[in-house]
Amino acid sequence: MTRYIFVTGGVVSSLGKGIAAASIGRMLKSRGMSVSVLKLDPYLNVDPGTMSPYQHGEVYVTVDGSETDLDLGHYERFIDVELTSLSNVTAGQIYTEIIGKERSGIYLGGTIQIIPHVTDAIKGHIKKLAEESAADVILVEVGGTVGDIEGQPFLEAIRQVRGDVGRENTFYIHVTLLPFLGSTKELKTKPTQHSVQALRSMGIHPDAIIGRADHEVEQDVKDKIARFCDVKPDSVFGLPTLDSVYKVPLYLEEQGIAATLSDALNLPDTEPDLAYWRHIAEIEDDEEDPVRIAVVGKYVELHDSYLSVAEALRHAGFHHGRKVQIDWISSEEIEEKGADKLLADAVGVLVPGGFGPRGVEGMIETASYARNNGIPYLGLCLGMQVMVIEYARSVLGLKDANSLELDADTEHAVISIMEGQEQLVDTGGTMRLGQYPCRLREGTRAREAYGVELVNERHRHRYEYNNDYRIQLEEAGLVASGVAPDDSLVEIAEVYDHPFMVGSQFHPEFASRPEKAHPLFREFVAAACKVLREGGQFELPAADGSTATAVAESER
């Protein structure tokens, strides 16, 4: 029998419900259970793919190519699962589905209502994930805050699940804020009491409460919450803001949340193996000599827009037993002040994905700085494209080389739309999304990093490396180290005569896990550690391109 754990939020948004849910998933997985997760997002957008990074942060891409909420990234990383479109359902999707059915006459003239049509559709998605994943436990997080108008059908749907599958198979956790009052120096529980009241007015009586706070939640505060919210004393947990999200599973574990869940849901409460998570927590505490990586992008003031990139860098650090410190650098600031000035402290630079021309020249300058100074460089999607543009401009001497996205009139569109993909641009909004295979060429850094010939990686972009320039670029030392199996697309490019200058058209960051750093990030950070150890920059081998040409020729 599948067990369902529902996570709701109270008082304010941005409490880290996703991290809490992901941490609970990790604790159950570490006890040998299989876990899947569903994020219910009550907003009316069909998916976050069209939302601005200012509104939404990163768009997380699943293997099957759905553009989803960034919480799915937390779930995948913490629980080490691969999720699909089944794991993110928005009100926009539910209403589109229902209105589509209404238009095609499926409801046979009936009146269509929130209850039962909308709630049944929501429950249908929960059930579908339970069936297809066959997981022991399904975690369902309801986005937003209790009291939001658009959230009501979702709360009603999860309320009904208890009646459908039984009390013994359902558990409701409410994550709320405990504000700290400076004048009396105490955490206040009243907003939580009100929020629980609001939840109860919807028919949901929470089984457990997690109180989020900026301070330690003492036992007397927990007792008070238990009393006023009618929750068992052993079912109130505190979660102060920790300095690393990777400490959250351990923090909740110590308070015995897993035992409470096992009790209520009759799950095996075996000894969890969390040794690696303890190791990670130690690295996160290590303030000595961090590996300083500069991430150069357009939205660097919004760290959430590059969430998976930051996490993947941390994971690579965990692998090497080193703490990675990220210096967020605006590419527009590079345009104003110069790369030498802003990147001087970095032992590695990473240019992440992005859209549109703003700040791109600063990213190109970043690529040039890394190439000329032997600083390890990892380019992701747009970051790979700017690396190709920079190489074409500086090494091939094609001064106006650019991406068609950034300059529609360029004579040298080294990043372009490939034959057969033109309609992607005409129709707009359509991208190459999801997982595609990539063949790694022998003798390259990419191949060495992965250690296998064929890999699958996730994409989210419209433009591609232009094959018309491939021979020219390869002969000049920019090797296509990863290609589509039929050789039609370049998926990874690397500068042959450089300690580590690799760009991927795909987004490796989505596949990285704390316990399994992604090979490209792992090797990038290894190269950065080497720079750090040697106290400066690498000696650049003579860039005559001869070795690169040899690789290219052996494959031709």
Ligand code: GLN
């Ligand atoms: N804007 C580029 C493209 O569409 C890169 C996209 C990205 O970095 N995700 O191809």
